[in-house]
Amino acid sequence: MRRFDIVTLESPNRAPLRIEGFEFGNKDSKGPTVAIVGAMNGDHINQLFVASGLVEYLRQKESEGKILGRILIIPAVNAYALNMGEKNWPLDKTDISTMFPGYELGETTQRIAGRLFETLKGYDYGIILEGRRDQGMCLPYVKLIESGYEDMESVKDLGLGFIHYRPHEPTETVMLQYNWQLWETKAFSIVFGKTGTIDHNASSEVHTAIVRFLSKRKILDFALFEGRVSNIIDPHKITIVKASRAGIFISSMRCGAQVQKGKVMGKITDALTGETLEEILSPCEGIMTCQYSHSLIFQNSIAFRIASVELCCELV
């Protein structure tokens, strides 16, 4: 394992920011190369956890001589934010994950993104461990943007249950996946977890999926059991179940559960009087893939998302 600084940036008063990389495999190896990027935001603890777990795992595999290709892991991009409970760059509150491909003559986070991106160019595969941007908690899924350079075959090797496949949104043109694909890296994101904490089930599923990917893509010499057959879905065709009232939200389900039409998935109680304001019923049959994960819920927030083969209904 080679541990090195990819980016260092001096601070006015703090110790310098260091974006560290952990590299496995022989530099002259002819095998495929992959880079894995962990926490880009300060609340993506789950992404940090999975990335650092992979560093530990691969260190062992390397000592057993099992690395065929070359693997770079960057567990934390925004360590400054992680160290102080911030989400974004602590001074100007800009989001490094939306600064790609970066700009060397630009603002601080554009420079950080630009320098990081220089290192990430040229890898065969790129895996972005992505946290959610809202108060949701989801079954781990792959987010694959249709840019013309995406590679569905390799993504299926993860063996995760769902692949969200769709054209990019305007705001995604400044994100890593899109730019990485334009530079001809087979890049994709794995979205999982709940911001600020560690979901151990989801983390272990993602860890296993990445190891399976490394094995199937001949980067790692180690065989695993098969994963799932991935369902490719258009995320706009997932049924949304909203909270009609605000209050205390109590879910009675786990992500990944199969639900029947009419099943009680959770309830909202009045935060002051305790009375039940709403019982949230499933409007259709399918798999509950995502749910609101904070205890206080706002009116009209999305409480649950249900994936089904046929979109059964859409609540407005």
Place this chain on the structure above:
Amino acid sequence: MGIIEEVFTIELPVGENFRIQRCRYGSEFIEDKKAKRISIVSGIHGDELEGQYVCFLLGEWLRNNTNKIRGIIDIYPAINSLGIDSITRSVPFYDVDLNRTFPGSKNDFLPAQIASGVVDVMRGSDFAIDIHSSNVFLREIPQVRIAKSQEETLVPLANLLNIDFVWVHDAVTVLESTFAHAMNTIGTKTLVVEMGVGMRLGYAYGHQLLKGILNLMVHEGILEMEPPKEVRFPIQSHVGEVAYLNACCPGLFVPAIEHCQVIEQGTVVGHIVDPLSGISKAEVIAPIGGILFTLRAYPIVYEGSLLGRIFGSNKEEK
């Protein structure tokens, strides 16, 4: 008198409603198809307060001049009301920039619902003026920023606003998610004013923009009176170029000159100093001559932090 209404409301979890309020003048013109409607908007960013003062000044003026009103004038001083009352730029709890969430959606999280509610309420307005005060980092002279694609429609309108500078820029994709873009798309001519600095008031700027808004309203027939005197004509960005000053190293930025000066190429704009060692680490030099229309107000900088912007005319450059 203006009519105060709650135009958007949504339950918060614990015994409170999020609300957006509006004060409407000239509601008697609602049925009048020829009467025009203007929306004055502030507080999309909760840490920008210049617009609040302009809203006050305009409301005060209108209360004393109701007989001059010939259209509908809607004043929305606090869009991100949670943020304004708590020095929070973004939408609290979600920590999302509301001005990157437009046009929003009723089927998405709270910030997107607020955005969608704002668009619905202002739909049908002929004009909107969205007043920002830069942020806490930068101080700006009163200016209007216009995406290149809107240049033809909006520049003549901006020229009425008694501001100092009209900046036409190439639109970046992320700007497609702004209030102004969303409103311009549905036919409301929307101007974005940037002036002053976050968390503070510059009283003179407020009065300057008030005069401009009155001038625009007279011009568009929303007010019937003599137009205000001595309205200034803004510098137009197409006659020159904008130079950016970014910090080359971290430290404490100490400006050497005042904001809004006309400076020569080579002028020392400030220094980046190191409080620990007592060493001055860098001299910040103007790369071109022109007007220093942006100057950093918040002194802590990293490499890359914006220190200022200079607008210089083309002939000075060569």
